[in-house]
Amino acid sequence: MDMHGKTAFITGGASGIGLAIAQRCAAEGMTLLIADIEEGALAGAAATLRAEGATVFTYRLDVADLDRYRAVAAAVIADHGAPFLLVNNAGIAWKAPASAATPEDWRWTISVNVLGLGYGLSLFVPAMIAGGQGGYVLNTASITGLIVSPGGSAVYSASKHAVVAISETLAHELRPHGIHVAVLCPGSVATNITDADRNLPADLTPDALSSAAAEERAFTRSFVDNGIAPAAVADQAFAALAERRFYVVTHPEYRDEIETRHRQIEAAVRGEPASDVALLAMAKQVL
Ligand code: NAI
Numbered sequence: 001m002d003m004h005g006k007t008a009f010i011t012g013g014a015s016g017i018g019l020a021i022a023q024r025c026a027a028e029g030m031t032l033l034i035a036d037i038e039e040g041a042l043a044g045a046a047a048t049l050r051a052e053g054a055t056v057f058t059y060r061l062d063v064a065d066l067d068r069y070r071a072v073a074a075a076v077i078a079d080h081g082a083p084f085l086l087v088n089n090a091g092i093a094w095k096a097p098a099s100a101a102t103p104e105d106w107r108w109t110i111s112v113n114v115l116g117l118g119y120g121l122s123l124f125v126p127a128m129i130a131g132g133q134g135g136y137v138l139n140t141a142s143i144t145g146l147i148v149s150p151g152g153s154a155v156y157s158a159s160k161h162a163v164v165a166i167s168e169t170l171a172h173e174l175r176p177h178g179i180h181v182a183v184l185c186p187g188s189v190a191t192n193i194t195d196a197d198r199n200l201p202a203d204l205t206p207d208a209l210s211s212a213a214a215e216e217r218a219f220t221r222s223f224v225d226n227g228i229a230p231a232a233v234a235d236q237a238f239a240a241l242a243e244r245r246f247y248v249v250t251h252p253e254y255r256d257e258i259e260t261r262h263r264q265i266e267a268a269v270r271g272e273p274a275s276d277v278a279l280l281a282m283a284k285q286v287l
Contacts, residue, residue, distance in 0.1 A: 016191025
């Protein structure tokens, strides 16, 4: 996998997992095209990366803002061509339960985590195909794209299941074009995601969101703060790209929950009764 001199476009690249992926790309000798909604963090990340010797271009972008995304993608393609590695990573975690989520909880989460990712694909993948150079797409989902959690994560979990489904179909579509797709499904990672509401859109006020999500913050903080380092996630993602693996599951401790879920589905396919106890067993607190 020779990425030297190639470009990587990374959304949510100013913090956490996205920044670690950017650093990993820089270590491969790639040119970094980093997009993020947070202007100050973007400037700070660019300064850090440049101090480490990277070539960096930054783009202020809310991935849910289609007009802005169109303009950014057009500028990227005009100046650098289609990215060789497209990393759809920007995301927010807001733990609203299905039974108490407000319409605004749904709108915010789905617009960033699903539409924002879809826009990235719409705006870059046709140019990647047309360029004929092959390449890579790395989509950041979550372990909760594979299992669900009892802690009110329905809205977030729905968005991450969507990312997994989109990635699975995209992998088939892009294989004939030599573009490898991988989906990143991390468990807890020590990042700034607990304070995702620092990037609340201007047309949303905190009181429009479910108070249950705010009450979950203490759990989310301890989950995230005890997480693995973002650099370890980036290393695993790159190893998967190099070996052309699809699922990147960074936390093997969720194996029982994943297997239990699949056994439930297989039992249903065979017409066997599913056990409620087993269903509960698959529900571990995740983000
Ligand atoms: P983070 O908060 O440290 O980084 C997320 C970055 O995305 C920030 O720089 C933020 O400014 C940016 N961002 C947020 N909304 C945006 C928008 N509308 N447009 C453009 N940029 C936006 O959090 P982290 O953990 O690095 O999150 C990255 C991805 O990893 C997310 O998709 C998240 O769902 C996923 N993830 C994180 C886990 C964790 O434990 N930290 C676990 C599983 C998945």
